[in-house]
Amino acid sequence: PPPPAPEGASGPAARYRWIMSDPQTRREWVWVLVDPLAGALLAFFPLALILSGVWGVFLAFFGVPLSVEWDGLWYQFIPIEGRATAVLAGVLGVLQLPLALWVAPRAVRRHALYTRSMLAPSESELMAGRIQHLATTRSDAVDTQMAEIRRIERDLHDGAQARLVAMGMTLDAAEHRLESDPEAVRALLAEARESSSKALEELRDLVRGIHPPVLADRGLADAVRALAMVCPVRTEVHVDLPGRPEMPVESAAYFAISEILTNVAKHSGADRAWIDLRYDRGMLRITVTDDGQGGADVSRGTGLRGIERRLATFDGVLAVNSPVNGPTMVTMELPCVLPSPKTTSS
Structure with missing residues (x-):
């Protein structure tokens, strides 16, 4: 009705x-x-x-x-x-x-x-629905981008920037004591060196959160294998990609898989997980399966909703099949092309 x-x-x-x-x-x-x-x-x-x-x-x-x-x-x-x-x-x-x-x-x-x-529906109705979808995903993409910019600003302000300010103050104090107390200057310089190392480490972590170096250097396949290696749940990866997706699609897929593996480790109670990554008829298809307790629901989880919004920016879709007592299967599809040759074997 x-x-x-x-x-x-x-x-x-x-x-x-x-x-x-x-x-x-x-x-x-x-x-x-x-x-x-x-x-x-x-x-x-x-x-x-x-x-x-x-x-x-x-x-x-x-x-x-x-x-x-x-x-x-x-x-x-x-x-x-x-x-x-x-x-x-x-x-x-x-x-x-x-x-x-x-x-x-x-x-x-x-x-x-x-x-x-x-x-x-007629062509005009399809076009109207397409325009509405693009408007919604554009708004979500802008909101996500602004949230990412605020996160970067906060991390820079609370982390690397604070350490650089402290290092400047330490060097200033060392300059004033250079003639009167060389031993104190040596300690201050060691402190400044330690602050610079920590600031550099925080900057590297920040850059890794924006676009991981392994993703840029080795591609999606090896980046997903690296995620599987550090995941607390034993994870098997099967990849069948004849090339590399475009960088924005590659990044969206990487962070979506990372978020799902985080959910598996935190909430599923699983002992094993499987990742299947393949390219078929213009679609990047990703399936993440675990043998956990199930019960995952997109409507109740901000993480899954965030993944759904991230994929929708690229006209991608997310499907979750998670009956109570498991297993859970998360399937993602992203339309893309593979212009680059394969960099690693699968």
């Missing part, structure tokens, strides 16, 4: 106008009215051929006496006037039986085409 009418659409007439203003609902109502007749005709046509064939075979044996009794009898365009015409009716009836078997599947396909033409 259609959803409840919005405010202001009270009364049968207003509700009717509201329902019929939706093109999809209007097509469905037309289909409901037309399909019983059109569908019945398409379904009855092969059956009619079978019944007609059986009637022709029957007339081959009993047509002559029936024609005499009924004062004339026709089978299609053939008048049953004697044994020869009765046999001809039987031959036509036999020929209609295989014809019915030939027509039946084609009638089903015709019905499918007719139903699709009646119910499928």
Whole structure:
């Protein structure tokens, strides 16, 4: 049934106008009215051929006496006037039986085409849905990008920037004590060196969180293998990629797999996990399976929703199959091309 009418659409007439203003609902109502007749005709046509064939075979044996009794009898365009015409009716009836078997599947396909033409949205509706999807994913991408920028700013401000400020203050103190207390200056310089090392380490961690070096240098296959090696759950990886995806798609796939493996380690209680990464017909297909307790739900987990939003930016999809008591299977598909040759063997 259609959803409840919005405010202001009270009364049968207003509700009717509201329902019929939706093109999809209007097509469905037309289909409901037309399909019983059109569908019945398409379904009855092969059956009619079978019944007609059986009637022709029957007339081959009993047509002559029936024609005499009924004062004339026709089978299609053939008048049953004697044994020869009765046999001809039987031959036509036999020929209609295989014809019915030939027509039946084609009638089903015709019905499918007719139903699709009646119910499928028009090009303008598809374009409107596409525009709405792009607007939503663009908004999500902007929000994600802004959140990432704020995270980078926060990490720089609280981490590397603070250490660099402290290192500057240490060097300033060392400069003032250079003549009076060389031993103190030596200790201050050691402290400054330690602060610079920690700042450099934090900057490297920050860059690794933006785009891991192994992903940039070795590609998605080796980057996923590196994730599997550090995952607390024993993870097997199978890769079948004839090349490297584009960098944005590669990055989205990498961080999606990383998030799923984090969920597996934290929440699933699994002993083993499997990652299957392959390219098929313009799609990068990723499947992550674990033998944990199951119960994963996209609607209840911010991590899975974040993955879904990340993939939607590239017209990707996420599917989760996680019955209670497991296993859990997360499938992701990303449309992409593979312009680069394979860098590592699978």
